[in-house]
Amino acid sequence: MIIDGHCHLTDLRWQSHLPSEMAESRRWGLEFFMQGGVDPAEWERQESLAAEYPGQIGLCFGLHPYFVAENSMADCQRALDLLAKKIHGALALGELGLDFRPHIMKESKERQIDIFEEQLELARVAGKPCVFHFVQCFSEAILCLNEFGSPPRSGMVHSFTGSWDKAQKFLERGLFLSIGAGLLHPKNRRLEIVVKEMPLEKLLLETDSPDQPPPLGYRPSGPSQFGGLVEEMPVDRNSPRSLLWVAERVAQLRKVSVQEVLALNTANFQRLFKPDV
Numbered sequence: 001m002i003i004d005g006h007c008h009l010t011d012l013r014w015q016s017h018l019p020s021e022m023a024e025s026r027r028w029g030l031e032f033f034m035q036g037g038v039d040p041a042e043w044e045r046q047e048s049l050a051a052e053y054p055g056q057i058g059l060c061f062g063l064h065p066y067f068v069a070e071n072s073m074a075d076c077q078r079a080l081d082l083l084a085k086k087i088h089g090a091l092a093l094g095e096l097g098l099d100f101r102p103h104i105m106k107e108s109k110e111r112q113i114d115i116f117e118e119q120l121e122l123a124r125v126a127g128k129p130c131v132f133h134f135v136q137c138f139s140e141a142i143l144c145l146n147e148f149g150s151p152p153r154s155g156m157v158h159s160f161t162g163s164w165d166k167a168q169k170f171l172e173r174g175l176f177l178s179i180g181a182g183l184l185h186p187k188n189r190r191l192e193i194v195v196k197e198m199p200l201e202k203l204l205l206e207t208d209s210p211d212q213p214p215p216l217g218y219r220p221s222g223p224s225q226f227g228g229l230v231e232e233m234p235v236d237r238n239s240p241r242s243l244l245w246v247a248e249r250v251a252q253l254r255k256v257s258v259q260e261v262l263a264l265n266t267a268n269f270q271r272l273f274k275p276d277v
């Protein structure tokens with residue numbers, strides 16, 4: 001079983017394309033799709049999706065930094081109350097975290113930190129692993145994690161693209177690093193170093209579909225088992241099938257087979273999230 005460790009199949013960009021995407025992904029062996037939670041309405045869409053595709057959708061409920069940035073403290077608190085009731089039905093709490101890019105953050109820095117810490121506490125109480133979204137907030141994220149301690153059920157830093165120095169700070173706290181199509185960008189030497197250096201038992205693979213596509217016109221270099229994907233990949237959104245290219249690139253960098261990388265991803269995912277499949 002091949003797993004996409006983080007994607008957004010509830011995203012409105014999928015809608016009518018989803019049945020064919022699920023069929024195509026299945027043809028390439030992708031069988032389980034862990035979601036990244038955004039807000040209460042989106043959690044409901046995850047539940048509908050899980051009913052439609054039984055055994056293939058990993059539920060993940062949380063308040064995304066985008067939601068926190070765009071809503072008042074009172075609305076965030078109401079959503080947190082709902083999260084406290086619903087989290088027991090999910091595999092993980094997320095996406096929680098911080099996003100300090102100026103166009104996202106605006107006036108929300110303090111609120112993002114407050115709601116992040118409240119979600120860390122909720123994950124601890126509920127005994128759930130965390131799915132972290134950290135963008136341009138490294139020192140604040142480490143401060144919060146130091147203050148609260150590492151999450152007892154651990155967690156993944158989704159779409160990690162930072163340096164080996166930063167990677168080590170998350171690894172020291174027991175977290176997993178989830179690698180996506182950032183690795184396929186030719187200028188991303190920094191991420192290649194992380195993939196070469198990190199312990200394989202902390203590696204996860206994801207696509208963040210429909211976001212974060214491989215570079216436009218991407219083709220695997222050298223002999224590839226997944227060259228056939230080039231012709232069939234959608235151009236206007238990232239498909240979970242691009243995970244196979246990321247796995248192949250990891251395999252090249254670590255000098256192991258792509259089958260080993262995919263099996264490792266599944267084993268690590270199951271150890272962290274303990275899905276019922």
Ligand SMILES: [Zn+2]
Binds near residue numbers: 006008036095158208
């Ligand atoms: Zn995401």
